[in-house]
Amino acid sequence: MWRFKPFMPKEQTGLEGRTIDIGNLKVHVRNAIAEGGFSCVYLARDVLHGSKQYALKHIIVNDEESLDLVLKEISVMKSLKGHPNIVTLHAHAILDVGRTKEALLVMEYCDQSLVSVLENRGAGFFEEKQVLLIFRDVCNAVFAMHCQSPPIAHRDLKAENLLLGSDGLWKLCDFGSTSTNHKRFEKPEEMGIEEDNIRKHTTPAYRAPEMWDLYRRELINEKVDIWALGCLLFRICYFKSAFDGESKLQVLNGNYRIPELPKYRASIIDLIRDMLQSSPDARPDITQASALLDWPFICINLGVVPCKWSVA
Template structure:
């Protein structure tokens, strides 16, 4: 088995230039393209077919908790493999380094993220149809997750985790925060554990009210993804966050404003408002959300037909 030395916490430049066997493929690691606390994503190419590119995620697991999260991420990606709106896991391997374990996840390469796509547009906001097409692709991935038994909640839906595939489809990535533990947390010790998980593995600006305040005694379920989809649609439409992410009260009170410009249809603004309902029981489920996304297209077609 191919082995490498741990980095002592320094991820940057750790694997660049090396050729590695991961699963049943041999890849050559190129440059680092993204970096986190215990992980780094590299651009890589097939050693036998250099024109074929991959993204390779390298994760240093310093404890069993992080290793469990990585194994769950691999399990979810394998479960969703083949879905056109989910980044494909091509191969994976876990190396035992003694005190640590190091995981390699080889995935399809996506050229840009939704964030970089929006940044490149400056103030050139998306037309309504394009904005809804992006959200529909993400919603299709969420639909596949929520359709599992039990439903899988992504729990970290955000613009940074939406990538543009080489096939032109928008794809969801980063499944390291997923959960099937849908419940109302009553006991203080349970609350403390869940609050720590939420703090570590969710993004404040997309975090649903029931995740901010467990004393609301509301079930934390896959409906947290619907709230995040509302935040995502707001970001796609207006190129800014509905909430600054730092104000707990702002989110708990649903204190956001629909900008006057750019102007979108009442159907789009209603969809944002429906998904950003403070109570999870008042939000649509993902099936209803997909229907609401498709309705503007249906209305447009009906309008064209009636004009003929």
């Protein structure tokens, strides 16, 4: 079995140039393309089929909590395999390395993220058709998660977690933050645990009001993704965040402003407002959100044929 030394954040891991067997795949590890606190993503090439490239995610698993996150990510990706707007998991392995474990996830390679596309466009805003294409793909991915039983909430929808596939479709990634534990938190000790989870596994700029203030005692469920979709649609349209992200009061008070330019159809602006309702009960679900944009009409105009996963 493949063995290698754990790496520290921001240091070279030594995986470059190695050939590793993971599941039924043999991959040659090339350069690192992304880094996190305890993870690193590499570009890898299929040894038997040299034209195939993968993203190899290497995760240091220091404790039971981080192991649970890895297992959750694997489970969700396997349950959604085949969805055109979910990054495909091709193979995975969890290795014992001394006192720790290390996880290897071989995933579909996508060479751009939505955040990199937004940052590289300068002042060139998207045309309405481009906005709808991106948002359609995101909604299809969220629909597939929310129609599971129980619904799977992603809980960290953001531009960084949307990747552009080689097939031209936008794909959702990073499923370690997902949850099916939908509940109101009543007891202080439960609130403390959930507040810690929220702080560690969600992004402030996309965090719903009920996650900022558990003492509102509102149901925390998949509607947190609808709020995040509102923030995401705002960013796709205007290239900036609806909220500063660090301002709890700004979010709780719904203090944001729709810019005058660029101009988009009223249905898009109305959808942003509907998804950014402070109360989760007032927000549409993913099917309603799609209907508000007249989804069948949009699919026809974009030349899209809805697939079995589609909200259409």
